[in-house]
Amino acid sequence: MSTNLNTSLNAPVNAGSNATRVGVIDLNSGNLLSMQTAIKAAGCELSTVQKPSPALLKDIDVLVMPGQGRFAYVMAQIEASGWREFLLEWCRNGKRLVGVCVGMQVLFEGSDEDPEAVGLGLFPGRCQKLAHPKTPMVGWAQLDSYKLSLKDQFAYFVNSFAVTECPFATAKVTYGQTFCASVQRGNLYGFQFHPEKSGAFGKELIQYVCQ
Amino acid sequence: MYVNDKNSNSDLTARIIPCLDVAYGRVVKGTNFKQLIDMGDPVELAKMYEQQGADELVFLDIKASVDGQQSALDMVYQVATHLSIPFAVGGGIKTLDDVHKFFHAGADKVTLNTMAVEKPELINQISKQYGSQSIVVAVDVNLEADGELAIYTHGGSKRVPIAYQQWIDEVVDRGTGEILLTAMHKDGTGSGFDTDLLAQFGADFPVQVIASGGAKGPQDFLDAIHAGADAVLAAGLFHRGEYTVGQIKAFLINNNIKIRNT
Numbered sequence: 001m002s003t004n005l006n007t008s009l010n011a012p013v014n015a016g017s018n019a020t021r022v023g024v025i026d027l028n029s030g031n032l033l034s035m036q037t038a039i040k041a042a043g044c045e046l047s048t049v050q051k052p053s054p055a056l057l058k059d060i061d062v063l064v065m066p067g068q069g070r071f072a073y074v075m076a077q078i079e080a081s082g083w084r085e086f087l088l089e090w091c092r093n094g095k096r097l098v099g100v101c102v103g104m105q106v107l108f109e110g111s112d113e114d115p116e117a118v119g120l121g122l123f124p125g126r127c128q129k130l131a132h133p134k135t136p137m138v139g140w141a142q143l144d145s146y147k148l149s150l151k152d153q154f155a156y157f158v159n160s161f162a163v164t165e166c167p168f169a170t171a172k173v174t175y176g177q178t179f180c181a182s183v184q185r186g187n188l189y190g191f192q193f194h195p196e197k198s199g200a201f202g203k204e205l206i207q208y209v210c211q
Numbered sequence: 212m213y214v215n216d217k218n219s220n221s222d223l224t225a226r227i228i229p230c231l232d233v234a235y236g237r238v239v240k241g242t243n244f245k246q247l248i249d250m251g252d253p254v255e256l257a258k259m260y261e262q263q264g265a266d267e268l269v270f271l272d273i274k275a276s277v278d279g280q281q282s283a284l285d286m287v288y289q290v291a292t293h294l295s296i297p298f299a300v301g302g303g304i305k306t307l308d309d310v311h312k313f314f315h316a317g318a319d320k321v322t323l324n325t326m327a328v329e330k331p332e333l334i335n336q337i338s339k340q341y342g343s344q345s346i347v348v349a350v351d352v353n354l355e356a357d358g359e360l361a362i363y364t365h366g367g368s369k370r371v372p373i374a375y376q377q378w379i380d381e382v383v384d385r386g387t388g389e390i391l392l393t394a395m396h397k398d399g400t401g402s403g404f405d406t407d408l409l410a411q412f413g414a415d416f417p418v419q420v421i422a423s424g425g426a427k428g429p430q431d432f433l434d435a436i437h438a439g440a441d442a443v444l445a446a447g448l449f450h451r452g453e454y455t456v457g458q459i460k461a462f463l464i465n466n467n468i469k470i471r472n473t
Contacts, residue, residue: 033317037292069342132221133415134441136344138388140266140471141222154224154471156297158344174222197297197319199261199473 019045022210023060026050027077029102030068034196035206039064042207052086062210063090066196067102071127071161072114074102084120091122096187098209101159104183104190113161122188123168127161132176136160141193143181145171149208150182153201155193157181162192212414213436215467221414224469226266226442227432227456228421229449231256233302234274236282240450250450253286254293260449261296263456264473268294269322269347269391269444272302273366280309284316291317299347307336314341322391324349325364328371328378331385338386347421348387350378352408353395360408367395389419391444397425399447404431406438413439429454429462436468 022044024032032048039046049056049063056063065087067074078084090097099107108119111127119126130137137157145151150171162179169180173192183190189209195202213225231238231253238256240248250256257268270290272283280303287300300313301322310321310333326333327348337346351363352375360375382390394405404422412420422440426432432443448454463470 031314031317033288033291034295038295133417134419136342136388137223138344138419139226139442140224142224142471144222154473157223174220176220197295199295203295 019043020061020210021045021047021059022062022064023047023049023056025063025065025083025103027065027067027074027081027083027103029074029077030066032066034194035064035066035100038196038203038206039210041203042210044210051081052083056086057090057093057095062096062098063087064098064100064210065103065106066100067104067106069102070114071102071105071111071119072117074106075114075117075119078106078120087120088122091188094187096189096209097122098189098191100191100196101194104192105161105163107183107188107190108163108166111161123163123166123183123185123190125163125166127163129161130159130176130179135176137175140198141173141175141181143171143173145182147171149205154198155181155191155195155201156197156199157193159192213441213469215469222469223441224266224471225436225440225463226421227264227459227463227470228267228269228442228444229260229265229456230269230271230423230444230446231450232446233270233272233283233286236286239273254289257290257294257298260456261294264460264471265296265456266442266471267296268298270298270300270302271322272300274302280312284312287313287316287318301347301349305330307333307340310337310341314345320345320347320388322347322349324351324366327382327387328362328364328373331381334382334385334387338388343386343388343418346387347389347391348382349391349393350382351393351395354405363395367393367398383418387418389421389442391421391423393423394425398423400425401427403427404435404438404440404443406434409435409438409440411439412441429459432459433463433466433468436463 105127107122110119140154166180168183168185170184171181173181195205238250297319299320300318362373404425419441421442422435423444426445
């Protein structure tokens with residue numbers, strides 16, 4: 001499993017017993033159908049996981065954490081099911097975690113949306129409200145990135161809050177102000193946009209991070 | 212807001228949205244309920260428009276209230292598992308439970324027209340439970356002979372006693388994420404979108420506005436975006452094969468509009 005996003009997105013799809021085992025975390029926060037479909041289409045072995053268990057560390061290669069709705073709601077779901085400790089342990093083991101939309105935001109320390117809610121703190125920084133008259137931001141924007149796999153690609157966004165500053169940003173987009181469209185720190189990935197709704201580019205990105 | 216400009220504070224692109232009328236789980240032509248022409252399979256047509264570069268799709272089930280929802284829900288599930296761009300679904304949505312079923316089947320947004328007028332609190336409920344990004348209120352407006360702007364429901368067949376501006380303000384206040392603004396007096400005329408109506412929106416308006424009704428060619432899309440539309444919806448011009456989505460987008464890109472290039 002490569003950790004370099006610059007590797008070709010066109011690597012062969014894993015199949016059969018060699019397929020990457022991808023777990024989608026179900027936080028009861030929005031529909032998972034598109035994400036599940038995209039992961040299966042990438043040739044991965046898909047599971048949907050409601051609660052953490054030690055077995056996941058050997059049975060799952062990649063965890064994907066989608067999230068929709070308020071920051072505090074998603075954090076409350078994480079706390080209630082015991083995901084916080086498990087995800088910290090998962091990352092200490094160097095295993096791959098992919099947060100999408102609010103699932104990316106909770107990887108940070110907190111959000112101005114719900115200041116009392118404490119994020120996972122895997123990335124430094126906080127989410128702020130986008131300073132644009134039309135929020136949420138809904139639609140497609142072109143990524144400003146140094147990574148060949150992201151550079152100039154169009155991604156689909158649905159968000160009112162975003163992280164404006166992070167040393168681990170891999171792509172940026174401007175809406176009211178410039179914010180982090182994606183972040184990466186080793187095997188820990190965050191996408192503020194929705195790869196599962198971002199057309200052919202999104203499919204390739206999911207295929208890449210799930211291998 | 213969508214014209215290329217180095218000093219712009221937004222990277223958002225203007226969206227091009229083909230609209231498909233469906234009945235009994237098939238794409239149909241026209242709204243003449245007695246003589247529906249079968250245009251094909253929703254999934255196949257949706258994939259074709261995705262490949263052409265459509266940014267989003269809207270499915271309007273024109274018979275939903277007649278045949279119940281199961282065929283619509285089956286179609287939504289099939290589309291959701293074959294499409295990798297967002298799509299909205301409208302037609303026959305009456306309760307929050309209906310809305311839940313459509314989201315559960317995989318729709319990204321629901322579109323309300325008649326029920327938004329008859330039960331406006333549904334807008335608040337959907338916005339609160341699923342977020343404002345999940346709801347589009349379709350406002351059908353007609354310029355009457357006396358110059359008044361009138362609101363219509365039931366697929367444009369019933370005039371309701373609500374003032375146009377008051378209704379626009381109300382749906383925004385109740386929490387809609389977008390307004391799908393159909394100028395009925397332009398629909399099917401090929402005389403272009405109503406740019407006078409669109410001029411009241413633009414970058415400072417708090418929600419996105421999708422222009423609909425009247426498109427004949429690429430220049431109409433450009434005029435609508437210049438006037439203040441955030442997105443442009445069209446049906447006939449795409450279904451009749453007069454233009455592909457890609458051709459419209461190429462024209463807009465050549466005219467310095469921020470457009471998702473595929």
